[in-house]
């Protein structure tokens with residue numbers, strides 16, 4: 001009897017992942033090698049493409065991201081062949097990958113761009129949700145329409161956006177830090193934002209002006225059970241109705257400096273005979289009042305408070321999605337579990353590159369750059385990985401891309417939170433309540449980073465000051481004097 005043999009391909013370049021990093025990498029390879037077939041293997045039926053890209057200044061960039069059917073990419077680049085199947089195994093010694101549909105694809109150079117997945121506070125609990133892709137965002141929306149109260153854990157990008165966006169549902173927001181938004185802002189910026197929480201949505205304040213995100217036919221793009229879609233991005237909640245069962249707009253209570261100690265399901269909680277707290281309206285009698293409502297799930301915090309809720313959102317960061325590639329391969333991994341890459345986006349395995357959320361940048365970074373798992377960096381890394389793969393295959397050398405000279409993301413520049421600068425730095429602030437918040441981080445008279453919230457028009461000037469490491473000691477505090485037009489001085 002004849003046994004059907006799995007299809008097999010041989011390509012010079014194979015890219016895994018249909019997110020920003022993988023698609024940008026495949027596009028660049030397709031441009032550089034128009035007569036070669038570039039194989040893009042992805043688990044999701046839709047891909048993420050960068051459109052309307054504009055270099056605003058040396059490092060600041062503006063672009064839109066579109067979720068598109070894969071045929072659109074193949075039409076734009078006829079030499080890109082997309083295979084919709086998840087990689088199950090990497091056989092790095094044989095230079096091939098095996099996919100879920102039973103095929104085998106041989107590569108000369110491979111770039112892994114399989115993204116990351118939510119790092120949940122508790123795996124396998126149906127009341128603990130993470131948000132990553134279109135499917136998980138829709139599941140969250142579905143649960144929210146039935147909810148009266150939810151708990152949000154985490155103090156990063158997703159939590160910050162959710163607390164502003166959700167309406168008609170009580171939110172208990174539990175954070176490890178003293179102030180909100182710690183991943184992106186310091187306490188001063190957080191206070192500026194908190195005072196606005198009541199009257200304005202953050203987009204108006206943080207001005208997500210550099211990236212826009214659109215989906216084509218969101219409903220038709222389900223990835224199906226078990227398959228991971230690519231990560232969402234700015235405006236991901238547009239088109240989702242983030243409304244609970246109640247009529248009010250926002251009701252948020254923040255519990256600071258605490259973590260989750262234990263999660264009880266309803267029955268476990270009943271047996272434990274512990275008491276849960278109502279939504280805190282009056283802090284003075286919080287300790288004596290108990291919640292009469294029966295909730296599906298209860299969360300005990302490390303500050304001993306217990307709240308019942310409909311479900312919990314674990315917005316507690318991501319873990320690089322390395323699992324399908326590790327078996328039988330001795331990759332060097334970063335502390336965060338990502339595939340370590342060198343200054344040429346090359347992993348520790350021969351001819352295997354990585355870019356985007358899956359990788360951990362392990363080169364010696366510029367003093368004003370750090371890795372953050374963001375869209376902007378996924379695009380830059382995908383583009384640069386393609387450049388390095390092309391150069392290596394042509395026997396040419398490459399210089400580190402300029403985008404890694406200075407960290408720049410929306411309103412944040414360089415070491416905006418004095419990351420890694422030790423105690424030997426100064427902060428200067430200019431804040432006009434409700435209008436602008438400007439912070440600069442100075443070290444030895446040089447600007448190392450900045451936060452610019454509001455219409456400050458200082459982005460380019462500050463970018464130049466940081467990149468050039470101009471000696472600003474003679475200006476002292478006048479640097480932020482609103483009567484001095486900095487642009488005239490330094491542009």
Ligand SMILES: Cc1cc2nc3c(=O)[nH]c(=O)nc-3n(C[C@H](O)[C@H](O)[C@H](O)COP(=O)(O)OP(=O)(O)OC[C@H]3O[C@@H](n4cnc5c(N)ncnc54)[C@H](O)[C@@H]3O)c2cc1C
Pocket residue numbers: 016017018019020021022041042043044048085086087088113114115116131132133157158211228229230231232233234235236321324355356357358373374375376377378
């Ligand atoms: C809710 C949310 C909001 C965000 N908002 C912002 C924002 O405002 N600004 C910003 O800069 N960043 C934002 N981010 C972060 C940003 O989306 C990610 O950093 C970026 O998209 C990562 O791109 P990537 O290509 O590395 O990975 P992903 O986009 O995760 O793509 C990974 C791809 O790999 C595929 N894949 C996975 N496993 C396999 C496998 N085994 N075989 C084949 N294919 C596989 C997936 O299907 C997917 O196509 C947000 C993230 C989330 C979750």
Ligand SMILES: NC(=O)C1=CN([C@@H]2O[C@H](COP(=O)(O)OP(=O)(O)OC[C@H]3O[C@@H](n4cnc5c(N)ncnc54)[C@H](OP(=O)(O)O)[C@@H]3O)[C@@H](O)[C@H]2O)C=CC1
Pocket residue numbers: 121153154155156157158159161175176182183259260314315316317318372373374
């Ligand atoms: N506007 C933007 O740029 C946005 C970007 N994103 C990106 O999407 C990805 C996922 O977002 P998100 O989940 O918010 O991740 P982030 O990495 O932004 O934030 C995670 C937050 O959770 C905290 N945390 C981690 N573990 C625990 C724990 N066990 N208990 C309590 N708190 C914990 C972290 O604190 P600590 O750091 O102290 O560990 C941090 O405050 C990230 O890559 C993020 O950058 C998402 C939305 C918007």
